[in-house]
Amino acid sequence: MSAERVTIRQATGVAGAVSILDRFGYRLQRLPLHLVIIIFCAVWVIPTIGMMINSFRALPDMQAAGWWTTLFPPHGFTFASYQQVLAIEGVVPSIGYSILITIPATVIQLAIATMGAYAFAWMNFPGRNLFFIVIVGLMVVPIQMTLIPVLQFFKFVHLSGTIPAVWLAHSGYGLPFEVFLLRNYLGGLPREIFESAEVDGAGHSVRFLRIAVPMTLPAIASLVIFVFLGIWNDLLVALTYLGVSPYRPFTVVIAQLTTSFGGGWQFLTAAAVMQMALPLAVFIFLQRYFVRGVTAGSVKG
Amino acid sequence: MAGITPDQIITAVVAVVGVPLVLLGYIILGEQVIEKLPDRIQEWIRPYFWALPAVGFATIFMIYPLIRTVIISFRNSADTDWIGWANYQYFFTFPDTLTSLRNSLLWLVFYTFFAVFFGLVIAILVDRVRYETIAKIAVFLPVPISAVAASIIWKFMFDYQPSGTTQTGTLNALLSVVHRDPVAWLVNSTTNNAALIFVGIWTATGFCMVIISASLKAISSEVLEAARIDGANEFQIVRLVVTPLLWPTITVVGTTMLINALKTFDIVYVMTNGAYNTDVIATQMFSQLQHSHFGRAAAVGVVLFLAVVPLLVVNIRRFQQQEEQR
Numbered sequence: 001m002s003a004e005r006v007t008i009r010q011a012t013g014v015a016g017a018v019s020i021l022d023r024f025g026y027r028l029q030r031l032p033l034h035l036v037i038i039i040f041c042a043v044w045v046i047p048t049i050g051m052m053i054n055s056f057r058a059l060p061d062m063q064a065a066g067w068w069t070t071l072f073p074p075h076g077f078t079f080a081s082y083q084q085v086l087a088i089e090g091v092v093p094s095i096g097y098s099i100l101i102t103i104p105a106t107v108i109q110l111a112i113a114t115m116g117a118y119a120f121a122w123m124n125f126p127g128r129n130l131f132f133i134v135i136v137g138l139m140v141v142p143i144q145m146t147l148i149p150v151l152q153f154f155k156f157v158h159l160s161g162t163i164p165a166v167w168l169a170h171s172g173y174g175l176p177f178e179v180f181l182l183r184n185y186l187g188g189l190p191r192e193i194f195e196s197a198e199v200d201g202a203g204h205s206v207r208f209l210r211i212a213v214p215m216t217l218p219a220i221a222s223l224v225i226f227v228f229l230g231i232w233n234d235l236l237v238a239l240t241y242l243g244v245s246p247y248r249p250f251t252v253v254i255a256q257l258t259t260s261f262g263g264g265w266q267f268l269t270a271a272a273v274m275q276m277a278l279p280l281a282v283f284i285f286l287q288r289y290f291v292r293g294v295t296a297g298s299v300k301g
Numbered sequence: 302m303a304g305i306t307p308d309q310i311i312t313a314v315v316a317v318v319g320v321p322l323v324l325l326g327y328i329i330l331g332e333q334v335i336e337k338l339p340d341r342i343q344e345w346i347r348p349y350f351w352a353l354p355a356v357g358f359a360t361i362f363m364i365y366p367l368i369r370t371v372i373i374s375f376r377n378s379a380d381t382d383w384i385g386w387a388n389y390q391y392f393f394t395f396p397d398t399l400t401s402l403r404n405s406l407l408w409l410v411f412y413t414f415f416a417v418f419f420g421l422v423i424a425i426l427v428d429r430v431r432y433e434t435i436a437k438i439a440v441f442l443p444v445p446i447s448a449v450a451a452s453i454i455w456k457f458m459f460d461y462q463p464s465g466t467t468q469t470g471t472l473n474a475l476l477s478v479v480h481r482d483p484v485a486w487l488v489n490s491t492t493n494n495a496a497l498i499f500v501g502i503w504t505a506t507g508f509c510m511v512i513i514s515a516s517l518k519a520i521s522s523e524v525l526e527a528a529r530i531d532g533a534n535e536f537q538i539v540r541l542v543v544t545p546l547l548w549p550t551i552t553v554v555g556t557t558m559l560i561n562a563l564k565t566f567d568i569v570y571v572m573t574n575g576a577y578n579t580d581v582i583a584t585q586m587f588s589q590l591q592h593s594h595f596g597r598a599a600a601v602g603v604v605l606f607l608a609v610v611p612l613l614v615v616n617i618r619r620f621q622q623q624e625e626q627r
Contacts (some may be wrong), residue, residue, distance in 0.1 A: 030429075037426050040419075041439035044503065048442055050471055051454040066469045067457065096305045104316035107340055107583055109358075111321045115328065116355025126350035131356065133617050138363045140609040142562045144586050145602035146366035148373070148595060153361065163309060167316065172362020175558075184553060204347065205332040208323075222515060226508065233447030247309075254449050255571065265453070272450035279445030 055081050055269035061180045062266040081270035082272040091253060091271070098249040101166050101238070102231045109171035109178060110223060114216065116175070117182035118208050122194060122218055132183070138176035146173070147240050154241065157179050161245035169241055186212055250275050324354065332365040366607075374599035388600035398601070400578050401585040407494055408501065408565050408581060413558040420509025421551060424517055425539055427510075437514065441507035448567030449514045453507075455500050455572065457619060490578050497579055500568050509554050516550040517543065552619060559612055575586065 050067040056077045057070060070076065085091055092130075120132050138292045150169060151160070159165040173280045189212070197207050248256075328351075335347055338480065377384050392398045427436045443451065460470025464482050468474040473483035486496045528542050544551075566583040573579045575588065582605050589598035 033426060033429060037423070037430060037436050040423060041436050044506070045439045045442055047454045047458050047471070048446070049501070051450075051457055054457060063469070066471060066474050068471075068474070093304050100305065100309055100313045104313050104320075107317045108320045111324050112354045112358060112499060115324060116352050119348050119351035119355075123348040125345070125352060128348065129621070133613070134364070135359065136612050136617060138359055138367075140563070140606070140612060141363055141367055141584055142564050142565075142586070142602055142605055144583060144590065145370045145606070146363060146597070147590070148318070149366035149369040150362060153366075164312065164316070168358075168539065169362060170357050175355055175358050176363065203332055203336060204326050204351070208328065215380065218515065222511065225552070229445050232444075233449075235448060235571075251447050251449050258571075265456075269451055272446075272453045276446045276450050280442070299595075 051269050052273055054266065055273045057081075059267050063267075078259060081267040082274075084267050085270045085274070088257070090248070091250075094248055094250045094253040095274070097163070097247045098232060098251070100163055100247075101170075101249055102228060105167040105170040105174075105231050106227045107223060108167055109174045110220060110227060112171065113175050113178035113182055113223075114213065114220065115208070116179045117186050118212050120179065120183045121186035121189075122207075122212070123204075135176050135179050139180055141176075143173055143236060151240070161242060161247075163247055165244075166238060168242050169237055170234070173237070174227055174230070178227065179222065182216060182219060186216055189215055225282060232279055233275075327354075342378050370599045370602055373595055374603050376596050378596050380595065384596065386541075388596045390603070391597055391601055392604060393532060397580065398585055399579040401575070401582050404494055404578070404580060405563060405565070408498055408562040411495075411558060412498050412505070412562045412565070413555060414500045416505040416558050417509050417551060417555050419502065419506040419542075420554065421513050421547070422509045423506070424514040425543060428514070429535075437507075437510065440510050444503045444507040444511075446504065448571050449584055452502055452568065452571040455496075455503075458495055461485040461488070487573055487579075488577050493573065493577055493579050497568055497572060500572070501562075501565060505558060509558065512554050513547060513550055516547055520546050550621075552615075556612060556615070560609065563609060622623045 009016075009118055053067045054062050056079070057067070058076065058078050058080055061070075061076055069126065120128065120135070133137075148173075154160045154165045154169075159168070192208055193211055197211055202210070233251060235251045235255055238252050239255075242248055250271075254268060254275060257271070258265050258268055331350055335343055335350060338346070353547055372558060373380060374388055375385065393542075415513070423436075423440055427433045427440075430436065437480050446454065457469070458471045460468070461473055461483055462468050462470070468477050468483055470483075470486075472486065473550040476483055484492055487493050524546075525538060528538050533541070565581050566584055566587065569575060569579055569581050569584050570587065575581075575584045582601060588600060589595075
């Protein structure tokens with residue numbers, strides 16, 4: 001070992017050898033790090049990959065052998081499951097209804113939540129702590145607890161079985177968590193920024209729209225992702241308020257198909273793949289909001 | 302099933318554009334009015350003006366229904382008469398509801414701990430490699446997947462065929478490679494709760510990782526540089542510098558996970574529907590609802606709500622500490 005080192009030193013010069021050995025040692029030191037990450041990622045990805053592969057297989061193949069057998073020829077890939085799912089009446093409109101439910105519900109609740117969170121973070125008023133304690137408490141209220149009274153409310157305002165009813169319900173259920181998270185985020189912003197704006201004569205509407213909202217965008221962006229996904233993937237709320245209406249979203253239709261097909265459920269892999277495609281694209285698209293240095297440089301001097 | 306009508310699309314577009322515009326108008330016009338008022342009245346009225354939309358929504362969809370539900374929990378299923386504590390008595394004596402209580406406790410402990418722990422570890426580890434984005438997408442992949450899709454995915458993972466036949470389930474195929482008998486993961490009462498909880502952890506870890514990672518990125522690199530110059534190794538930096546700085550985020554994420562654990566419904570409902578002793582409190586409540594036992598369902602909800610009171614206290618304490626620091 002030492003003899004080798006001497007030869008290398010003679011061949012490449014002392015400095016070069018040290019840096020090569022250092023780099024090799026550094027790589028070796030980091031090997032467990034890479035192994036842990038790769039194994040973890042594999043466990044988190046393989047179930048989904050397996051299901052995706054299965055979605056391109058014929059039903060008898062899925063029932064006869066595991067998805068990994070398809071990795072070796074003959075592959076036998078086919079779009080049969082997709083054709084079968086899309087041919088079922090109501091599946092294509094249900095994807096549209098999911099979009100018509102998800103986007104307005106997300107926008108409505110985040111607009112309201114940001115405004116409410118600003119009041120809780122940067123305004124002093126009697127009963128603020130009490131109000132916020134109530135908000136924090138509401139976060140943990142199970143949705144099931146509200147179903148019967150809210151159904152009665154929708155009947156009272158003639159919104160039963162409509163898409164706007166689901167927007168309102170989702171907004172009501174989502175608000176406490178969003179106000180809580182945004183308030184924590186807004187409350188963590190440097191006080192100096194708001195104080196200097198106030199000294200410069202900026203009212204609350206300017207401070208909210210020009211300072212609080214732009215600085216909160218990273219938090220809002222991550223909330224958009226999770227709120228959007230939550231509503232897109234929701235089963236319980238849609239089932240309760242639209243369960244017997246023609247406007248059933250994608251998840252409800254898939255769930256109902258899963259139950260009604262019983263033994264032949266495997267072809268619904270295609271529906272599952274389509275259902276998760278849009279949220280995944282949204283996540284990749286908004287990835288850039290999760291960058292380093294959210295508030296860096298906003299307070300100088 | 303009917304197709305989508307233009308009316309429905311127009312209504313949705315109006316809501317998406319209109320609601321933020323209406324709020325903007327509410328803020329700007331309202332502030333103009335408030336600024337003309339005497340200072341003392343301004344200070345008094347402004348916060349309520351700003352909090353009104355959020356508080357209003359919360360009142361209609363959560364506070365009022367919550368109070369109604371507490372009232373219902375002391376009434377019979379037809380909501381015609383007061384029956385005292387009978388619904389609660391049922392919950393704490395019936396074996397099925399006690400099983401659901403035990404299972405919810407298992408979810409509370411194992412789901413929360415592993416989702417947050419894995420999320421923290423992965424967030425810290427991927428921060429040190431060049432393929433961070435790809436690794437994060439891999440771990441986040443299950444988060445966008447609905448309970449319906451996840452249950453289709455894990456049905457293939459947990460699939461069970463009798464011993465001696467070809468195993469189509471991934472886990473049982475792995476067991477057969479090492480010459481072990483296949484396990485009926487979702488039926489066997491020693492494995493099914495663990496299996497369901499793991500599906501929950503699998504869908505939640507990405508959420509924890511993304512939130513913790515965002516806060517990890519906010520830690521100034523100067524702090525880490527200073528620690529390195531002082532001779533701290535990477536493990537010391539993680540343990541003594543990074544984790545304490547992340548602690549507020551970890552508590553927020555942990556609280557969210559505890560709440561998720563208590564509210565767990567979808568995975569259990571879709572995968573086993575509570576069969577083979579996998580019921581949790583939320584599915585128990587739902588089946589009571591389906592059987593029109595509104596009083597009993599409401600009582601389960603109230604018990605669930607009381608169970609989260611300690612969480613509430615922790616949240617409020619931290620809230621007050623944050624106030625003192627500001």
